[in-house]
Amino acid sequence: MRLQLLPSTVGGDGTAQLLSSYLIDSSICIDAGSIGFHASLDIQLAVKHLFITHSHSDHVASLPTFLDIQLGGGIESMTPITIYATEVTANNIRQDILNDRHWPDFVRICEELGQDLMRLEIIKPGVPVEVDGKRVTAIPVDHVIETMAYIVEDEASACAIITDTGPTSEIWQHCHEVQGLSTVVLELAFPRRLQWLADASKHLTPDTFVTERQKAPDPDQLSILAVHLKANQYEEIVGELGELSLPGVEVMKPGVDYQV
Ligand SMILES: [Zn+2]
């Protein structure tokens, strides 16, 4: 399968990450941080299954414009878009975003119109969802609000997307049971000197990134892609990660297709 961190800066070829959206092949996306800002409307329109990790703004910021693009095609031509989230996150999205005040409540509108345009599907941690030949499983991680990591598997391979989290354990236990796990996307939000901030906001620094990596099955055989580097400390974090010379570890590049 193909995995891409969607670009989240405008202008230039910036590597800094501001927002989170991970495109898997073409029809599955994890998080709506930047998908709804993507220059290619074809890429946006191809996504029909949107999984949300948690309701922080950098993971849902573009949900309104993404839904606008999806629903703007008109009822006749629409394939429904399904948003998958835990009950807590789904409630947060409805209360904070699709509340008619921030953005129209498309859930209510679809119900009132009797139109199957958008589905908000509640998922349960540990219960896989089958979509377009992929098996997607949400596993809780440890962040300041309920947050899910996702394991995505098909017949050939598997990857895990683990963001946002501080030190955690359950997702790693699941990783040990996944057949064909080749790639782990793992957050690395702050440099070492901001360990206090990482602890308070439940994120990782290079020190805790290393201890998390050691929890993975065969870490030296895995491709581990570091993500969620805070944009204004990007070079500092990249430098600290480079000094560790960890086999198979690199900073994930936006806009690049990774073969998982
Ligand atoms: Zn977060």
Ligand SMILES: [Zn+2]
């Ligand atoms: Zn985040």
